[in-house]
């Protein structure tokens with residue numbers, strides 16, 4: 001990846017990003033293309049043909065596939081070279097995550113291993129532990145699990161009851177407790193376990209399967225992702241050597257939440273992969289199935305669905321790769337080991353963008369899988385056609401790695417906390433309130449309408465945040481509805497900006513005309529979707545703040561101006577996008 005000055009975390013909420021500071025799939029290097037081909041071949045030829053066995057919970061098949069992925073280097077992207085990995089960038093991580101996301105269950109097992117089960121070691125373990133364990137994680141000799149959730153500590157994850165007590169010799173911590181819903185539990189060799197030292201200091205530990213006192217509950221009987229193992233894990237006086245503390249005693253929250261940011265980003269990539277596959281299955285079916293003497297794909301109502309599915313996927317893809325480059329810039333190359341505190345700060349930097357990836361990705365997968373079922377009509381409800389499995393597999397994505405409510409709440413909370421001591425940022429919030437209803441001054445150039453939509457959404461988000469913070473004196477914890485609505489302004493803002501800047505960048509870089517046209521049309525559809533989503537959220541905020549600071553009329557003008565930006569050629573553009581989907585038999589880029 002070329003080196004560019006990327007903005008800091010959450011900056012997109014405050015000001016526009018230059019197109020050059022947005023990484024897009026059009027800039028993939030040869031190395032990126034190669035790993036994409038390896039991952040897609042593996043998924044097509046090895047994983048998808050085993051779907052039946054995986055669904056039947058034949059974990060031997062899942063484990064064999066994971067080991068095969070290890071041989072191909074698909075488990076090694078996020079392990080530094082000096083510890084037996086490939087030390088690749090976050091774009092590569094996103095590429096692999098997207099590919100395995102096409103498989104549902106298998107993808108959950110794979111990404112759980114490469115991401116939240118491995119990264120605490122990559123970023124926080126001692127060099128000795130890294131040398132001992134990481135080469136095995138990279139090759140698939142060891143498979144990993146991440147144990148944060150407990151029966152009484154779900155969203156409130158830091159409220160763990162699992163304890164760790166140092167033995168008298170000072171050599172081992174004794175772990176006691178129960179972890180809930182642990183992915184990969186049935187076959188994991190390593191468990192990243194969070195426990196409170198002396199019932200107080202939240203700490204991460206590396207526990208190995210063969211340590212005494214580790215046992216498993218039965219498999220949970222789940223709605224979907226059946227091929228990923230989910231069990232309780234019990235620890236009973238389990239002795240863990242002191243050198244297996246991950247990070248520092250009392251700093252487990254920074255490990256758990258820092259790594260979860262990357263987990264949320266990774267989940268978004270997988271979801272976009274899953275959505276691409278659902279669109280492919282739906283498009284092919286729509287072309288084959290005939291009713292009223294025509295393929296159902298010829299009906300404009302079907303075409304509108306195909307176009308919306310493709311535009312959401314395009315948007316998700318754009319925001320994922322944009323975020324990948326932000327994370328790479330913030331975290332630095334994997335071989336760099338900047339020290340524990342600095343690593344914690346770097347993992348926190350893009351918490352807002354990672355939350356957007358999680359929410360947008362999981363809701364995209366859900367809506368695309370749902371439309372895929374609808375396009376199949378009654379057959380969509382029948383197992384043989386596989387789209388019902390996609391829908392069931394998709395549902396969990398809105399729940400784990402922080403529910404979408406928790407992720408939404410995080411967005412304005414982090415933002416307002418971050419800017420609370422930054423006079424320049426606070427001045428921008430005030431200026432946005434004063435500017436409500438005034439015309440937006442957006443430079444001429446490609447996608448001007450769409451760029452104006454993005455600026456309008458940013459102004460609404462900033463003004464809304466200022467009014468909410470002012471009206472409720474910063475008591476956002478008690479006004480969760482408003483925090484959720486502000487998130488519902490921030491999410492379409494990041495989504496639309498990513499989609500639009502990708503197309504603008506293609507224009508500036510002189511991409512070939514056919515691709516430019518596709519990016520432009522898809523970005524236009526995304527801008528329209530963002531208008532609808534932004535208006536809804538802004539109205540809810542406005543209703544709650546009333547005429548605070550006397551700007552109600554100006555705010556309503558701003559909403560009317562936003563509506564005026566809706567594409568007058570929307571139907572023609574959606575039909576065009578649908579034709580591309582039909583020609584490609586799926587996602588058209």
Ligand SMILES: Cc1cc2nc3c(=O)[nH]c(=O)nc-3n(C[C@H](O)[C@H](O)[C@H](O)COP(=O)(O)OP(=O)(O)OC[C@H]3O[C@@H](n4cnc5c(N)ncnc54)[C@H](O)[C@@H]3O)c2cc1C
Nearest residue numbers: 146147148149154155181182183230399400401402403405
């Ligand atoms: C298949 C599966 C695999 C999983 N894999 C793992 C794993 O590998 N490792 C791991 O550690 N965990 C794992 N989990 C756990 C998962 O991350 C949790 O289920 C999730 O974080 C939610 O916790 P909970 O289920 O206890 O729900 P709760 O926290 O009880 O939430 C219930 C509802 O209340 C809402 N809610 C909770 N708190 C608030 C709040 N403050 N404000 C507003 N709304 C709130 C939630 O959004 C949700 O809608 C897995 C779960 C499943 C089902």
